[in-house]
Amino acid sequence: xxxxxxxxxxxxxxxxxxxxxxxxxxxxxxxxxxxxxxxxxxxxxxxxxxxxxxxxxxxxxxxxxxxxxxxxxxxxxxxxxxxxxxxxxxxxxxxxxxxxxxxxxxxxxxxxxxxxxxxxxxxxxxxxxxxxxxxxxxxxxxxxxxxxxxxxxxxxxxxxxxxxxxxxxxxxxxxxxxxxxxxxxxxxxxxxxxxxxxxxxxxxxxxxxxxxxxxxxxxxxxxxxxxxxxxxxxxxxxxxxxxxxxxxxxxxxxxxxxxxxxxxxxxxxxxxxxxxxxxxxxxxxxxxxxxxxxxxxxxxxxxxxxxxxxxxxxxxxxxxxxxxxxx
Amino acid sequence: xxxxxxxxxxxxxxxxxxxxxxxxxxxxxxxxxxxxxxxxxxxxxxxxxxxxxxxxxxxxxxxxxxxxxxxxxxxxxxxxxxxxxxxxxxxxxxxxxxxxxxxxxxxxxxxxxxxxxxxxxxxxxxxxxxxxxxxxxxxxxxxxxxxxxxxxxxxxxxxxxxxxxxxxxxxxxxxxxxxxxxxxxxxxxxxxxxxxxxxxxxxxxxxxxxxxxxxxxxxxxxxxxxxxxxxxxxxxxxxxxxxxxxxxxxxxxxxxxxxxxxxxx
Numbered sequence: 001x002x003x004x005x006x007x008x009x010x011x012x013x014x015x016x017x018x019x020x021x022x023x024x025x026x027x028x029x030x031x032x033x034x035x036x037x038x039x040x041x042x043x044x045x046x047x048x049x050x051x052x053x054x055x056x057x058x059x060x061x062x063x064x065x066x067x068x069x070x071x072x073x074x075x076x077x078x079x080x081x082x083x084x085x086x087x088x089x090x091x092x093x094x095x096x097x098x099x100x101x102x103x104x105x106x107x108x109x110x111x112x113x114x115x116x117x118x119x120x121x122x123x124x125x126x127x128x129x130x131x132x133x134x135x136x137x138x139x140x141x142x143x144x145x146x147x148x149x150x151x152x153x154x155x156x157x158x159x160x161x162x163x164x165x166x167x168x169x170x171x172x173x174x175x176x177x178x179x180x181x182x183x184x185x186x187x188x189x190x191x192x193x194x195x196x197x198x199x200x201x202x203x204x205x206x207x208x209x210x211x212x213x214x215x216x217x218x219x220x221x222x223x224x225x226x227x228x229x230x231x232x233x234x235x236x237x238x239x240x241x242x243x244x245x246x247x248x249x250x251x252x253x254x255x256x257x258x259x260x261x262x263x264x265x266x267x268x269x270x271x272x273x274x275x276x277x278x279x280x281x282x283x284x285x286x287x288x289x290x291x292x293x294x295x296x297x298x299x300x301x302x303x304x305x306x307x308x309x310x311x312x313x314x315x316x317x318x319x320x321x322x323x324x325x326x327x
Numbered sequence: 328x329x330x331x332x333x334x335x336x337x338x339x340x341x342x343x344x345x346x347x348x349x350x351x352x353x354x355x356x357x358x359x360x361x362x363x364x365x366x367x368x369x370x371x372x373x374x375x376x377x378x379x380x381x382x383x384x385x386x387x388x389x390x391x392x393x394x395x396x397x398x399x400x401x402x403x404x405x406x407x408x409x410x411x412x413x414x415x416x417x418x419x420x421x422x423x424x425x426x427x428x429x430x431x432x433x434x435x436x437x438x439x440x441x442x443x444x445x446x447x448x449x450x451x452x453x454x455x456x457x458x459x460x461x462x463x464x465x466x467x468x469x470x471x472x473x474x475x476x477x478x479x480x481x482x483x484x485x486x487x488x489x490x491x492x493x494x495x496x497x498x499x500x501x502x503x504x505x506x507x508x509x510x511x512x513x514x515x516x517x518x519x520x521x522x523x524x525x526x527x528x529x530x531x532x533x534x535x536x537x538x539x540x541x542x543x544x545x546x547x548x549x550x551x552x553x554x555x556x557x558x559x560x561x562x563x564x565x566x567x568x569x570x571x572x573x574x575x576x577x578x579x580x581x582x583x584x585x586x587x588x589x590x591x592x
Contacts, residue, residue, distance in 0.1 A: 084432065100349075101346060104341070
């Protein structure tokens with residue numbers, strides 16, 4: 001296997017009595033989008049800031065492109081692009097000035113005009129930083145992380161505060177950047193973002209890695225239960241419940257029937273991955289036509305619940321991230 | 328994006344020229360900063376000279392063998408205005424800029440690039456020193472053209488006093504810049520030093536009319552010492568040893584202290 005681009009081993013960082021990072025280990029391969037996912041305060045930002053040589057570790061090692069960034073933080077700065085959580089420029093500097101300024105710091109900078117085009121900022125080149133929208137600031141911040149032609153880019157909470165549309169176009173952009181050959185270390189507390197973008201990821205909670213793997217692998221590792229939710233009108237609800245209760249008692253693929261709180265008339269049927277095949281013929285035989293059928297999709301949220309025993313609760317998480325597509 | 332470039336030691340100051348010119352350009356867009364550093368002392372000079380009665384009339388009530396005899400009061404006010412020009416950008420503009428950059432994370436952002444964050448501090452030192460020199464030059468030209476102030480009796484002493492005053496005031500400004508966590512704090516600290524400094528520099532009681540007690544206190548402050556040394560060099564014949572030593576001591580004590588206490592985040 002190729003040598004990891006980023007290697008963090010048993011990293012530990014404390015602030016006085018507070019342990020920010022307890023024990024974090026992971027390795028990032030060349031060309032991948034690697035995620036560090038966790039709730040706010042889990043130690044994600046401290047991890048990448050230590051990795052970038054901005055903070056001193058209390059234990060463990062961090063290597064970027066084979067260099068120890070704790071011993072020699074300057075060694076990789078030419079090849080490491082960093083986008084920090086908060087925008088940090090003078091309000092009166094223009095987009096073009098900022099990019100040319102940062103380009104001057106690097107030995108082999110990217111072409112500012114190409115980056116402006118890649119990030120849809122060309123028309124804002126003469127706009128001052130203080131007058132940019134949140135999404136434009138975020139895109140400029142990404143452009144500044146890429147201006148040095150880095151081999152590795154650290155992107156910390158890059159879509160926080162963006163509206164859903166800007167968030168999605170930023171995700172497309174990150175994929176385009178990866179396609180140019182940059183290895184990306186993506187820090188996020190946003191499950192949907194990690195699931196959508198990351199090739200592999202670690203889930204961090206309270207300063208420790210609680211899960212690591214591919215998003216789909218982590219979800220597949222959960223138990224194999226599937227749930228189908230059917231909804232009926234009032235008059236069909238009673239007979240349908242009776243049919244499904246009988247099914248649960250007799251059919252090997254069906255293990256339980258429940259009526260979760262929330263939407264009236266909904267019945268949740270749990271079972272093996274074949275539970276859908278059992279439910280549909282049974283309802284068809286009784287000629288009970290549901291108003292709505294949907295399968296509940298598992299997400300990284302369920303992974304977090306399974307490994308920590310807590311629900312993943314974040315203020316700006318969309319309300320229905322846990323539910324799947326309607327079918 | 329290139330996979331071949333080997334990691335090599337970064338220059339640390341690569342791109343400093345671009346940084347300096349960009350910072351200067353952006354800084355000029357904040358009209359208040361250049362205004363205070365360059366124009367403000369001259370406006371005070373013109374205001375005092377034209378709006379306070381008798382400032383342009385020769386002093387005839389001093390003993391006729393005194394150095395003050397025959398000078399205009401506005402001429403004796405010039406060292407105070409020069410001291411003000413020396414201290415304004417150093418104390419009121421630069422620390423606020425640096426603290427703003429710290430507060431906004433600009434210093435931290437820069438430390439993720441190959442450029443050292445010292446680069447941005449250095450660029451603002453240069454910008455504000457140049458501003459100060461322009462402000463001094465403007466005050467001198469206006470003093471000459473508007474009020475016909477005589478040339479200094481000891482040019483060397485005047486230059487030395489101005490240079491040491493500049494060093495001491497920028498050292499003090501750097502100390503404020505080093506420790507103020509936010510722009511508002513930098514502004515508050517700077518102002519609470521700046522106004523007493525203007526008092527001892529003679530803004531309200533210039534040169535010959537300063538009360539003895541105020542003069543005694545003032546000679547141990549950087550700006551008071553600067554004004555007194557400039558007055559000595561401009562009009563009198565003595566050598567202001569104490570005042571020059573005071574300014575040198577402030578510089579050699581405060582610069583290392585500021586460097587030691589400087590916080591990047």
